[in-house]
Each structure stands twice: as C-alpha cells, then as structure tokens.
Amino acid sequence: MSDRTPLMAGNWKMNLNHLEAIAHVQKLAFALTGKDHEAVEVAVLPPFTDLRSVQTLVEGDKLKIKYGAQDLSAHDSGAYTGEVSGAMLAKLKCAYVTVGHSERRQYHAETDEVCNAKVKAAYRHGLTPILCVGEGLEVRKAGNQVAHTLAQVDGGLKDIPAEQAESVVIAYEPVWAIGTGEVATPEDAQEVCGAIRGRLAELYGQEVADKIRIQYGGSVKAGNVAAIMAQPDVDGALVGGAALDADEFVRIVRFRDQ
Numbered sequence: 001m002s003d004r005t006p007l008m009a010g011n012w013k014m015n016l017n018h019l020e021a022i023a024h025v026q027k028l029a030f031a032l033t034g035k036d037h038e039a040v041e042v043a044v045l046p047p048f049t050d051l052r053s054v055q056t057l058v059e060g061d062k063l064k065i066k067y068g069a070q071d072l073s074a075h076d077s078g079a080y081t082g083e084v085s086g087a088m089l090a091k092l093k094c095a096y097v098t099v100g101h102s103e104r105r106q107y108h109a110e111t112d113e114v115c116n117a118k119v120k121a122a123y124r125h126g127l128t129p130i131l132c133v134g135e136g137l138e139v140r141k142a143g144n145q146v147a148h149t150l151a152q153v154d155g156g157l158k159d160i161p162a163e164q165a166e167s168v169v170i171a172y173e174p175v176w177a178i179g180t181g182e183v184a185t186p187e188d189a190q191e192v193c194g195a196i197r198g199r200l201a202e203l204y205g206q207e208v209a210d211k212i213r214i215q216y217g218g219s220v221k222a223g224n225v226a227a228i229m230a231q232p233d234v235d236g237a238l239v240g241g242a243a244l245d246a247d248e249f250v251r252i253v254r255f256r257d258q
C-alpha cells in the first residue's frame with residue numbers, strides 16, 4: 001500500500017450552474033466526515049462560472065473540499081477572447097486545474113505541445129495540474145495503449161523540472177471508457193498506470209515517481225472503484241457522470257468501505 005493520499009476528483013464538465021453548484025457542494029460537505037477527509041482528498045472541478053460561488057462556500061464554511069478548474073489558458077493575460085488565465089484561477093484559490101482532457105483534445109485540437117504550455121502556465125500560477133492522458137478505441141484495439149499514453153506523458157511534462165513534477169497528478173482516462181459505462185478492468189488500468197509510473201521514474205527518478213498520484217478515469221462508479229483502487233499504481237479517480245450525484249460520489253470516496 002503506497003503512502004500517497006488518494007485523490008477523488010469530480011469533473012462536472014458542462015453541468016450545474018453556480019446556484020446548483022452551491023447546493024451540490026453543500027450536500028457533499030454535509031455527507032463527508034472528518035474520517036473521509038483524513039483518508040481521501042476530495043476535489044470538485046466545476047465550470048468556470050461556478051468557481052467564485054464554490055470558493056465563497058468553501059471559505060465561508062471552512063470546508064475541506066478542494067476545488068479547481070477544467071482548463072486554463074496557456075497565456076497569462078491579453079487578447080485571448082474567451083480564455084481564462086491561471087492567474088485568475090489562482091485569485092479564486094483554485095487548487096487544481098485539469099489539462100488536456102480528451103474532450104478538449106478532441107473538440108479543441110489540444111496537442112501535447114498545447115498541453116505542455118498549459119502545464120507550465122498552471123505551475124506559473126501555483127496551480128496543480130491534473131494532466132489527462134489516455135488512448136482511443138482504435139489504439140486500444142491495436143494494443144498500442146501504453147506507447148500512446150506514455151507519449152502523451154512525455155509531451156505534457158516536457159521541460160517540467162522534478163520539483164514541479166512531484167506534485168503533478170496524472171489522470172489515465174481511456175477515451176473508450178469515458179461516458180460509455182464501459183469501465184476499464186482493474187488489470188487494464190494497472191497496466192497503463194504502472195507504465196506511467198515507470199516512465200515518471202525514468203524522467204525524474206523513483207523517489208519522485210513514487211510521490212506522483214496517478215488517477216484512473218472512465219465510467220467510475222461506486223460499484224467498480226474499489227477493484228480499480230486496489231491496483232498498486234492507481235491513486236484515485238477522475239469521475240465524470242457519477243460526480244454529479246452527491247450520494248454516488250460519496251460512495252466513491254468511501255471505496256475502502258466496500
């Protein structure tokens with residue numbers, strides 16, 4: 001059993017307005033106990049428009065729930081219409097920011113180079129990046145999932161020094177498992193997460209690699225999370241749909257009770 005604290009993060013995607021976000025975080029906060037928070041780090045990743053409201057609630061009620069954003073600009077400020085900078089997210093006391101989610105890679109043509117620039121921007125502003133990697137179905141069918149995912153890790157972490165990388169979170173999210181209900185088997189998850197740990201050791205040495213948390217994401221539910229979390233190189237989950245159901249997300253946080 002590693003001494004890495006599991007991170008269960010809910011990626012709400014484009015769901016819950018700022019009023020719904022307040023109600024949802026209140027429900028989570030009411031359900032989660034001090035014992036839960038000692039065992040697992042819990043984070044929510046709402047849409048940008050919810051962040052100020054979530055910050056106000058978390059700070060006002062001194063909640064242990066962390067929060068962050070689903071994306072950030074590679075730029076710090078300027079003529080980038082519609083973008084949100086890491087500086088602005090830091091001002092809202094965001095802890096995390098996802099980078100390179102497959103839906104952004106797919107719909108916004110985010111390359112490994114763009115993801116690398118965003119990882120650097122996150123660190124410039126004191127945000128912990130959750131770097132999302134993972135293969136599509138064709139790559140999986142061809143048996144190239146490890147090589148594909150490691151190339152994304154290499155690209156996303158290019159020129160990131162060890163003192164920053166040791167805090168990064170890597171989220172392995174096989175695209176064919178996202179939103180499909182077809183969760184990866186624990187063995188599939190461990191195969192790639194273990195390979196990611198090995199690459200991190202090659203890049204930064206084993207001591208740093210052993211500090212880095214690697215999440216699994218893709219149709220995680222309370223019923224399947226425990227077997228995935230039992231894998232030695234899985235340190236949490238990046239949860240989509242199930243995170244929108246407070247009771248289900250709390251059951252995911254309490255995976256050890258299953």
Ligand SMILES: O=C(CO)COP(=O)(O)O
Nearest residue numbers: 011178179218219240241
């Ligand atoms: O994309 C995901 C989290 O970032 C996973 O989404 P689902 O849990 O809905 O499959």
